[in-house]
Amino acid sequence: MKAAVYGRYGSPDVVTVDDIPKPVPRDDEVLVRIHAATVGVVDSLARRGAPVYARVHFGLRRPRFAVLGCDFAGQIEAAGPAVARFAAGDQVFGTTAPRFGAHAQYACLSEQAAVAPKPASLTYAEAAALVDGTALCFLRDKANLQRGQTILINGASGAVGSTAVHLAKHFGATVTGVCSGASTELARKLGAGTVIDYTAEDFTQTGAGQPREPPTSRSTTGLRPVSEWPGGGVHLLGSEYREEPECVGCC
Secondary structure, X not given: OXXXXXXXXXXXXXXXXXXXXXXXOOOOEEEEEEEEEOOOHHHHHHHHOOOHHHHXXXXXXXXXXXXXXXXXXXXXXXXXXXXXXXXXXXXXXEEOOOOOOOOEOEEEEEOOOOEXXXXXXXXXXXXXXXXXXXXXXXXXXXXXXXXXXXXXXXXXXXHHHHHXXXXXXXXXXXXXXXXXXXXXXXXXXXXXXXXXXXXXXXXXXXXXXXXXXXXXXXXXXXXXXXXOOOOOOEEEOXXXXXXXXXXXXXX
């Protein structure tokens, strides 16, 4: 089968498309033909082997996982004899995390893995993009975001941040997004009523978002406490990296 593989850490050039053996499912596994998979910040970090301490998982001297990719959507081609949840032909979506392997034509997973039937109304690409539920967990379960509240999302154009903007708008909150100038239009389209270009304005001095507590946030001035704004509201803490914006927390 075809797969995007890499054998050393480095730039995107270290990843090549090559032929590797097609996996065979064990008794309790399903074989999924991958129709769509995401390329996210974790894939980029694993490809570079960064930060260095993360190589405990990625592989100390060389990549432990030859094929990257976690979130996917596809169709089950075969199921082991002990599998009860799924059958050949089922359309599914899920993740291989904390392992990788989704950037290939096929992948094997335990039937108890994070795999679920794909909603019929979604395409494979749409389903794969919705696998990461980080934003939903933080907004709905941790922050308990309610209609009429105010939220500031730092890293609003990232993989998680863009979803957070969309969900916060859906929940009825007033959304302020922080991102680079090139991504301001995207943040507005997703639902941010106000967008702050962090390269031109220090959002910690604007009073937007009104967080309950002064969390720590990475901005253009470095890592330091965010000033405490008056009032209630919710603040979703995020980081925007130069290459991969990513929303990483909530208070």
